[in-house]
Amino acid sequence: MKLNYKLANIVCCVDDHAISHSELYYRIERGSIVRSLPGNRLQINGTVDFMTYVNGFSALKWSQYAQLDEVCLNLVLDGSGLVHIYGVEHGSLDPVQIKQVPFSPETGLGSLAISVCLENFDLIGFSISSEESTTATLVKGCYAATVDGDEVNRVDLALSTTTFKNERYIIPNIDLVKEGISKEDGPIRDHFHMFVVDNGQTLDSALLSDELVTVLPNPNTGGSGGFARGMMAATETPDQYTHIILMDDDVSIMPESLIRTFNLLSLAKGKYKDAFINGAMLSMEDPTRQFEDVSYVATTGAYRRAKDDLNVGKLADILENERTNVEVDQAYGAWWYSCIPVKAIEKNGLPMPFFIRCDDVEFGMRNKPVYMTMNCICVWHASFEGRFRASVDCYQYFRNFFAMIALDDCADEKMFVLRIQRGVRQNLRDMDYQAAEFILDGFEDYLRGPEYLQKLDGAATMIGKGRLNEKLIPVSEMDPELLRKAGVTEQVLANVNLEFHPSKFMKYWRSIPYDKHYLPDALLRGKPGYAVKNGSCTLEGNSTRCKTLVFLDPTREKGSVRTMDRARFKSIRRREHELMARYRKEGKSVRGAWKDAMPYMTSREFWEQYLGLK
Numbered sequence: 001m002k003l004n005y006k007l008a009n010i011v012c013c014v015d016d017h018a019i020s021h022s023e024l025y026y027r028i029e030r031g032s033i034v035r036s037l038p039g040n041r042l043q044i045n046g047t048v049d050f051m052t053y054v055n056g057f058s059a060l061k062w063s064q065y066a067q068l069d070e071v072c073l074n075l076v077l078d079g080s081g082l083v084h085i086y087g088v089e090h091g092s093l094d095p096v097q098i099k100q101v102p103f104s105p106e107t108g109l110g111s112l113a114i115s116v117c118l119e120n121f122d123l124i125g126f127s128i129s130s131e132e133s134t135t136a137t138l139v140k141g142c143y144a145a146t147v148d149g150d151e152v153n154r155v156d157l158a159l160s161t162t163t164f165k166n167e168r169y170i171i172p173n174i175d176l177v178k179e180g181i182s183k184e185d186g187p188i189r190d191h192f193h194m195f196v197v198d199n200g201q202t203l204d205s206a207l208l209s210d211e212l213v214t215v216l217p218n219p220n221t222g223g224s225g226g227f228a229r230g231m232m233a234a235t236e237t238p239d240q241y242t243h244i245i246l247m248d249d250d251v252s253i254m255p256e257s258l259i260r261t262f263n264l265l266s267l268a269k270g271k272y273k274d275a276f277i278n279g280a281m282l283s284m285e286d287p288t289r290q291f292e293d294v295s296y297v298a299t300t301g302a303y304r305r306a307k308d309d310l311n312v313g314k315l316a317d318i319l320e321n322e323r324t325n326v327e328v329d330q331a332y333g334a335w336w337y338s339c340i341p342v343k344a345i346e347k348n349g350l351p352m353p354f355f356i357r358c359d360d361v362e363f364g365m366r367n368k369p370v371y372m373t374m375n376c377i378c379v380w381h382a383s384f385e386g387r388f389r390a391s392v393d394c395y396q397y398f399r400n401f402f403a404m405i406a407l408d409d410c411a412d413e414k415m416f417v418l419r420i421q422r423g424v425r426q427n428l429r430d431m432d433y434q435a436a437e438f439i440l441d442g443f444e445d446y447l448r449g450p451e452y453l454q455k456l457d458g459a460a461t462m463i464g465k466g467r468l469n470e471k472l473i474p475v476s477e478m479d480p481e482l483l484r485k486a487g488v489t490e491q492v493l494a495n496v497n498l499e500f501h502p503s504k505f506m507k508y509w510r511s512i513p514y515d516k517h518y519l520p521d522a523l524l525r526g527k528p529g530y531a532v533k534n535g536s537c538t539l540e541g542n543s544t545r546c547k548t549l550v551f552l553d554p555t556r557e558k559g560s561v562r563t564m565d566r567a568r569f570k571s572i573r574r575r576e577h578e579l580m581a582r583y584r585k586e587g588k589s590v591r592g593a594w595k596d597a598m599p600y601m602t603s604r605e606f607w608e609q610y611l612g613l614k
Contacts, residue, residue, distance in 0.1 A: 157188065
């Protein structure tokens with residue numbers, strides 16, 4: 001039996017997080033629009049183009065994932081004018097017109113159904129032009145396809161989001177999801193449930209829970225514990241759900257992303273039937289900037305993105321986003337929006353109890369999934385620049401990543417040990433002694449073995465280490481004379497370019513194991529220096545032979561003053577040598593212990609005990 005199956009809605013209402021960037025939804029090419037009409041109708045006086053990130057049709061992806069060869073654009077319009085159907089052919093950047101269809105008010109509120117062949121096209125879109133001196137109103141629209149009903153996959157979708165005392169985000173997201181799903185006329189409405197895992201136990205679960213949403217109070221066991229609890233809820237009753245989306249709480253979500261995820265899962269074919277879907281992360285501060293969708297782990301232990309930053313307000317970048325292959329080795333999808341088949345959890349287990357950092361990466365390494373991505377399956381998230389915390393980005397990362405190498409053999413262990421040594425050396429050069437200590441803390445706790453992590457109070461550990469993080473103050477409160485001497489000019493403070501392209505000489509220079517701590521005072525400068533860093537990457541500055549360093553975060557809005565401490569330097573170096581000797585002696589047995597412990601540490605039995613559910 002043939003079905004007319006909806007694939008995606010045309011979204012006319014610009015969401016609050018992108019209110020000043022309507023080009024994500026449509027572009028006004030001529031005239032004007034009125035968009036605050038009942039039912040989110042869009043009144044057009046001129047020409048409006050809908051070949052955009054949200055409303056363009058991903059012909060390449062639907063052909064690849066669902067083997068579709070034709071789509072139907074359904075529009076409900078009032079008024080008179082023309083609908084132009086455009087497509088961008090393989091390898092091209094320029095749209096070509098495929099069809100032109102007139103509409104008029106003679107039959108009242110009219111519906112158009114325009115079929116489009118997808119062959120040779122990567123992206124399909126349309127524009128609406130009103131007749132001269134009149135207006136046309138887009139009431140609603142969607143893309144649909146005729147499919148064989150027997151080939152539609154059964155999908156029952158759970159959404160799990162973990163929150164910790166973040167009501168300003170989670171409450172609006174609950175409301176958005178409830179409203180968006182309850183109004184949808186597609187099958188997702190009867191095959192969807194949202195779990196909110198409340199790690200802070202501050203939400204009114206009775207008030208917020210209903211037939212669509214369940215709030216689950218949970219101990220503060222970090223992101224890994226929260227997402228494990230959501231996965232357990234989705235797998236508690238066998239065969240109740242087929243997929244679960246894991247989503248951060250501090251995001252802005254479009255219900256349409258959930259709808260398109262559901263529809264894609266319903267029609268996926270071949271190897272894509274069991275694929276993961278990863279939503280893109282766009283910047284809350286710069287809503288057209290797509291930061292990441294799928295990434296992978298390099299041999300060295302570094303993370304690499306499958307795509308560079310994209311401006312998805314531009315057609316060229318929308319096309320690049322669709323055309324770039326994300327089916328790469330060692331791939332993972334971050335859990336700001338990641339859709340996982342329940343059968344993968346049942347087969348390969350729950351997350352490792354890492355608290356935060358590397359839980360999503362390790363899950364990807366363990367499952368080795370095929371990933372699907374698509375325009376408009378996304379969230380908007382606060383940008384990561386300026387959010388460096390040594391307790392997380394040094395301690396948690398190095399501890400958990402080392403464990404992940406032991407569990408999944410995802411990177412070269414010897415190279416990662418060199419990465420630890422390099423991280424310690426670079427932080428000592430910049431006199432960030434605490435960050436160097438945190439790296440060694442992570443290394444040491446990995447060497448303690450999996451039993452240590454099984455019993456560790458992650459929340460208490462992170463609170464204790466968080467108190468040791470470097471305290472930054474606004475640059476406006478720093479000594480202006482010290483800033484002047486260090487070379488922190490108005491130009492330095494105004495430059496917020498985060499790109500870093502060192503010369504070959506600087507790459508070589510930074511690889512040499514030098515350190516000013518070994519120099520006598522007579523060879524050190526009395527003048528202070530400065531450094532601007534984005535995590536471990538130095539963006540600019542001059543601190544050679546300086547005993548005093550002005551540190552600036554990548555936003556150039558906050559900073560600190562560091563001074564040389566030779567005694568602490570010697571203590572850290574001594575500790576590093578001792579841990580390296582211990583690693584050479586015990587490393588092989590520790591690695592085996594982690595590998596042996598993984599089946600238990602990712603089991604329901606372990607997590608029920610860990611979360612206090614037994």
